[in-house]
Amino acid sequence: MQTLEHNVAQQLRVFGFARIEQAAAGVIDDLTRAFDRVIEPPAGDVPDERVTKFDVHTEMPELALVTESEWARTVCRTFFERQFQNVTSDANLLVGDSYWHSDGFYHTPFLRFVLYLDATADDAGALRFIAGSHRADNGWLGDPTRHVIRHHQDLGLDGSDIPGVVVESRPGDVIVFDTNVLHSAWHGGVRRQLAFNCVGEPVTEAERRDTRLYFLNRYVSGSVPIG
Ligand SMILES: O=C(O)CCC(=O)C(=O)O
Numbered sequence: 001m002q003t004l005e006h007n008v009a010q011q012l013r014v015f016g017f018a019r020i021e022q023a024a025a026g027v028i029d030d031l032t033r034a035f036d037r038v039i040e041p042p043a044g045d046v047p048d049e050r051v052t053k054f055d056v057h058t059e060m061p062e063l064a065l066v067t068e069s070e071w072a073r074t075v076c077r078t079f080f081e082r083q084f085q086n087v088t089s090d091a092n093l094l095v096g097d098s099y100w101h102s103d104g105f106y107h108t109p110f111l112r113f114v115l116y117l118d119a120t121a122d123d124a125g126a127l128r129f130i131a132g133s134h135r136a137d138n139g140w141l142g143d144p145t146r147h148v149i150r151h152h153q154d155l156g157l158d159g160s161d162i163p164g165v166v167v168e169s170r171p172g173d174v175i176v177f178d179t180n181v182l183h184s185a186w187h188g189g190v191r192r193q194l195a196f197n198c199v200g201e202p203v204t205e206a207e208r209r210d211t212r213l214y215f216l217n218r219y220v221s222g223s224v225p226i227g
Contacts (some may be wrong), residue, residue: 052089080200125188
């Protein structure tokens with residue numbers, strides 16, 4: 001019988017994303033308290049601006065409850081099939097839409113683990129994905145990706161009408177995705193998100209270059225594009 005981690009690794013390879021239901025249920029209260037300590041909850045009206053704290057594991061040691069958990073490490077070990085490392089972590093107070101994007105297109109896969117501390121739904125900021133769009137061998141590097149990103153001009157569709165897979169989340173769920181995969185979130189209010197990214201130990205020069213670039217891009221372009 002396949003283990004949960006094998007199933008998740010397989011979904012990540014084929015579709016580019018997976019939800020691990022309630023994987024962090026036992027630590028969600030600790031994480032929520034820690035988040036509110038690091039990014040103060042907004043008082044009153046919905047804030048206009050998103051807030052991101054990079055390298056949040058330094059201020060929030062509680063994140064290790066997830067990054068060092070046996071299940072997260074097993075998912076990474078099974079997916080990368082070699083040594084791996086956590087390269088970045090961030091806490092985000094997200095507001096509004098996140099337009100269709102991938103977190104860069106790399107030949108080296110990077111995994112992003114995200115936890116929403118507030119429930120998300122189809123009509124309330126849930127992440128959605130275009131299944132298989134992380135795979136250059138599916139031809140997604142060219143026109144298909146451009147059409148999704150230019151959905152208004154090229155297809156006459158609103159972002160939320162692009163036929164993606166909506167992955168709703170309740171506190172305790174963890175969503176993992178290959179950062180190449182096209183993803184977005186629509187109709188969202190304020191949502192608290194914790195995230196960290198992992199990469200297999202780079203072996204080739206191309207992998208080392210990708211890893212350096214990926215790391216830089218996250219800091220230069222910010223965490224999450226806003227729609
Ligand atoms: O939840 C969102 O608004 C988008 C999240 C996202 O794009 C990310 O974490 O990379």
